[in-house]
Amino acid sequence: MCGAISFTINADVSTGNACHCTSCRKQSGHYWASIDVPRDALTIEGNDHIVWYQSSEKVRRGFCDTCGSTLFWDPVFRDWTSVAMGALDQPTQMKLSMHIYVSEKGDYYDIGDGLPQNQT
Known part of the structure; x- marks a missing residue:
């Protein structure tokens, strides 16, 4: 949002998922829409502005230290990072x-877009 962190994705990524788990909803304010990007295809500028929060032993979440934007969900034992779809410049195509973790979705909304819904 503020421009302190920017990134480039050098991979053919065309689809993402919406995670409805309790942690993602609490962290983002609703569900977390993201794309999974191979780490070697993600170039980040402004690394010194990323604050990492270790939300579990398996995952850390990356935020901007200037504006607080949530940008990354990083499973530390995998070779990819999830990038917030809302942080991408338009048009994304x-x-x-x-939808994943719909068993934990909030009770204040319905999912009605016809996409597959995985319970976990």
Whole structure:
């Protein structure tokens, strides 16, 4: 949002997912829409402005230390990072492909877009 952090994705990524788990909802304020990007295809400028929060032993979440924007969900034992779809410049030409952790979704909304819904 503020421009302190920017990134480039050098991969053909066209779909993302919407995570409805309790942690993602609490962290983002609703559900977390993201794309999974191979780490070696993600170039980040402004690394010194990323604050990492270790939300579990397996995952850390990256925020901007200037404006607080949530940008990354990083499973530390995998070779990819999830990037917030809302942080991408428009037009993205990307689409959501599925909903995950719908068993934990908030009771204040319905999912009605017809995409696959995985319970976990």
